[in-house]
Amino acid sequence: MNKNKKLILGIIFDAIGCLSYFFPGAGELSDIVWAPISGWLMTKMYKGKAGKIAGVIAFVEEAMPGLDIIPTFTIMWFYTYVIKKDKKPS
Template sequence: MDNKYRKLIKCVLLDTVGMASLAIPVIGPFLDVVWAPIAASISYKMFGERKGKYTSLITFLEELLPATDVIPSFTIFWFLFDFLGIGKEKSHLEKTPDAGFAKVRQ
């Protein structure tokens, strides 16, 4: 199995853990207070330093705020960054304005 899809499985499992507090009527909101910083830390590590700054903040708020546990934030981030490739860094050569000119034809 491709590493990209292993990461998807981890994201779905983490979202399931985040949603599990909905099943516990009285204690659930208190579990969210504990889970929010843990989920934010995992999100930061999963999506890297640059994107992780934003994903961890969004994940923290999503887990902490009431009635937002149903949002699968980890899976959404995986879809955006790993599946669609949004925000992928390009090589230095591709960023230069004359990159097409620099290619050598054979």
């Protein structure tokens, strides 16, 4: 998967995580469902140790009330392609 596709998907996944703010009460239920999916998606998008750590962070961020606003997927993309500048990211 190329870096532009990962960025677009990451923004979409971050937006899905924020949807719980639009449905008061029902949002917490959606977080219970989205948290493990979010963690799994992160490990599929970013391989290796960094992907596993980011997957755990994504899971915790979605599972904890009030942290949904953090754009975990976008931060991981920024880390991978701007900060780390890995020539062959997974």
